[in-house]
Amino acid sequence: MRFVAIIPVLASSLAGAAEARIYAGCDAAAQAEAAEAVDNALALALQAAVAVGDTPDYARYFGAFDEARAEVARRTLKGVHRQLAADRLRIDCADGKDETCWTAYAYVEDAFPNVVNLCANFFTLPRLAAARDPGADIGNGTREGVLIHEISHFVYVAGTGDECYSRSACRGLARRDPATAVATADSFQYFAEDVHFTRLDAAAK
Numbered sequence: 001m002r003f004v005a006i007i008p009v010l011a012s013s014l015a016g017a018a019e020a021r022i023y024a025g026c027d028a029a030a031q032a033e034a035a036e037a038v039d040n041a042l043a044l045a046l047q048a049a050v051a052v053g054d055t056p057d058y059a060r061y062f063g064a065f066d067e068a069r070a071e072v073a074r075r076t077l078k079g080v081h082r083q084l085a086a087d088r089l090r091i092d093c094a095d096g097k098d099e100t101c102w103t104a105y106a107y108v109e110d111a112f113p114n115v116v117n118l119c120a121n122f123f124t125l126p127r128l129a130a131a132r133d134p135g136a137d138i139g140n141g142t143r144e145g146v147l148i149h150e151i152s153h154f155v156y157v158a159g160t161g162d163e164c165y166s167r168s169a170c171r172g173l174a175r176r177d178p179a180t181a182v183a184t185a186d187s188f189q190y191f192a193e194d195v196h197f198t199r200l201d202a203a204a205k
Contacts, residue, residue: 020087025095026118033143034091034118040128041147042084047199048148048192049077057198061170061191063178072182077192079157080148090115105140108150116150128196139166141189149189160185 021038023031052058052074054065062073083089094101094117101107101119108116126136128144141149152160163184164170170190174181181187 022090024090024092026091026093030093030118030123033123034093037127037143037147038084038089038091041144041151042081044128044144044192044196045077045081045084045148045151048188048195049074049081051195052077057191057194059174060194061174061187062182063174066178069178069182073188073191076152076158076160076182076188077148080151080188083151083154083157084147086114088114092117094119096120105146106150108153110155113154113156116147122146128193131193132197132200138193142193145189145193148192149185152185152188158183160188162186 021035023034026034052070054070058065058070058073062069090112092115098117098119100117101121104119105122105125106116106118122143125140125143125146126133126138128142130136131138131142152158160183161180163180164173164186166186167190170181170184170187173184174187
């Protein structure tokens with residue numbers, strides 16, 4: 001289903017953005033975790049936008065390097081970053097009766113272009129900071145990555161589709177159809193996450 005994910009910024013700047021966001025339907029614990037994920041996704045999106053280039057991470061999810069497609073990727077990630085920082089962003093914690101959440105981590109809808117709905121399953125995903133911990137399962141990504149996925153769906157951001165739903169499927173799409181890969185939400189999610197992991201690995205050497 002389209003628009004459903006089955007699946008260091010200055011502290012002062014983040015605090016200002018966090019104060020302006022709207023949270024609905026979330027208890028105190030969920031709101032705190034959601035706010036943390038949004039703040040970290042904001043930094044992750046910017047990091048990924050800066051990292052777009054002729055690199056293995058780019059080729060893995062967007063195919064052979066092409067400057068025109070690379071600019072689309074940069075523009076999309078910058079748009080995600082702007083939306084995550086916007087004071088009109090609303091985060092809704094969906095209740096257990098929301099049927100969409102039976103098979104999703106989060107979702108957005110055309111009719112509500114500033115709203116990200118977080119399902120209970122969202123909070124079972126690892127935080128980006130814990131993704132490399134022993135036993136962490138990042139097969140379906142991270143909380144921050146899912147937020148990038150969802151925000152990219154917004155029509156005024158990029159209007160991405162859901163042409164792949166796993167790292168392996170998105171790698172295959174990148175090889176087969178780079179033009180579609182650069183318009184696919186999961187491609188952006190996994191690219192952003194892998195850019196972060198690549199930097200962590202480089203720093204550890």
